[in-house]
Amino acid sequence: ATKIYVNLGEPQLAEEVAQQNVDGVGLLRAEFMIAQFGVHPKKILKERKQKLFISKMCSNLSIFCEHFYPRPVVYRTTDFKTNEYRNLIGGKSFEPEEENPLMGYRGAYRYISDPAVFELELLVVKKVRQKFNNLWLMIPFVHTPQELKEVKKLIVANGLMRSPSFKLWLMVELPANIILLEDFIKVGIDGVSIGSNDLTMLILGIDRDNAELAKVFNEQDPAVIWALRQTIKTCQKFKITSSICGQAPSVYPDLVENLVKWGITSISVNPDAIEQTRELVYEAEKRIATRKSRS
Numbered sequence: 001a002t003k004i005y006v007n008l009g010e011p012q013l014a015e016e017v018a019q020q021n022v023d024g025v026g027l028l029r030a031e032f033m034i035a036q037f038g039v040h041p042k043k044i045l046k047e048r049k050q051k052l053f054i055s056k057m058c059s060n061l062s063i064f065c066e067h068f069y070p071r072p073v074v075y076r077t078t079d080f081k082t083n084e085y086r087n088l089i090g091g092k093s094f095e096p097e098e099e100n101p102l103m104g105y106r107g108a109y110r111y112i113s114d115p116a117v118f119e120l121e122l123l124v125v126k127k128v129r130q131k132f133n134n135l136w137l138m139i140p141f142v143h144t145p146q147e148l149k150e151v152k153k154l155i156v157a158n159g160l161m162r163s164p165s166f167k168l169w170l171m172v173e174l175p176a177n178i179i180l181l182e183d184f185i186k187v188g189i190d191g192v193s194i195g196s197n198d199l200t201m202l203i204l205g206i207d208r209d210n211a212e213l214a215k216v217f218n219e220q221d222p223a224v225i226w227a228l229r230q231t232i233k234t235c236q237k238f239k240i241t242s243s244i245c246g247q248a249p250s251v252y253p254d255l256v257e258n259l260v261k262w263g264i265t266s267i268s269v270n271p272d273a274i275e276q277t278r279e280l281v282y283e284a285e286k287r288i289a290t291r292k293s294r295s
Contacts, residue, residue, distance in 0.1 A: 002260050004278045005268035007245055011063040017271045024071035025064060026268025027245040030078040033060045041117040043090030050120060057124040065132035072134050074169055077121050079140040081106050107141025112150045122158040138169040138193060145183040167191060173198040178227050181234045194231055196246025200224050219248040232262040241265045249277060257284040
């Protein structure tokens with residue numbers, strides 16, 4: 001059966017959401033917790049206050065892992081864009097001003113170029129996993145398989161090894177992730193999660209925050225649908241997990257049926273869409289089973 005996961009970022013919601021009929025956290029966003037801290041991580045490092053940062057992040061991550069245990073919690077490492085980082089205290093000293101932060105200095109390339117902050121996060125994950133082995137890792141915005149290799153080296157160098165209880169996922173949000181998905185999988189990952197919001201923007205070349213273009217931003221465009229199906233089918237071929245964590249499934253009920261039909265392993269939605277999505281998935285699975293038994 002298709003699992004239903006939840007997208008979360010706020011520790012104070014963990015206890016309440018964990019009591020719902022949900023199979024785990026399919027996207028735990030780092031950004032809310034770091035924004036709550038309010039200070040740019042590089043400033044924290046410069047002032048040698050990383051112990052405080054580590055302690056706060058460990059405590060936040062542990063809240064999710066404890067309430068959801070033994071269900072998996074997939075932590076996506078920080079994917080702030082430079083304009084978002086600049087809003088933190090000290091941010092302007094460490095971040096360039098970019099014309100187009102969406103396609104700028106972020107994600108995996110950033111970890112490789114300047115690993116200090118990523119290594120802090122890995123240390124947090126390692127510490128939390130000593131108590132809760134249901135914490136997994138997801139890497140965002142990876143341009144090439146080579147980049148994924150470099151990030152994996154950093155993960156291993158910081159004492160984290162893939163195992164049955166420690167899965168590594170790739171965020172699929174760039175056209176390159178789909179075109180070269182087989183090569184990304186061969187680098188060694190356990191699953192992918194499709195970030196349908198960024199993926200739609202980058203496939204269609206549309207900035208969804210631009211009011212002029214908002215009406216042509218369409219997550220059901222045939223090109224996007226092709227990309228979703230292609231991703232799920234490739235994951236099936238290589239027997240790895242396929243998930244989706246964008247808004248599309250909760251906005252377009254018809255899409256849920258297609259995702260289930262193509263063989264997606266899980267769908268991750270916001271807390272207010274858990275019940276509705278579970279119902280849609282249940283109905284879709286029933287219809288598919290009925291059709292199969294008739295044929």
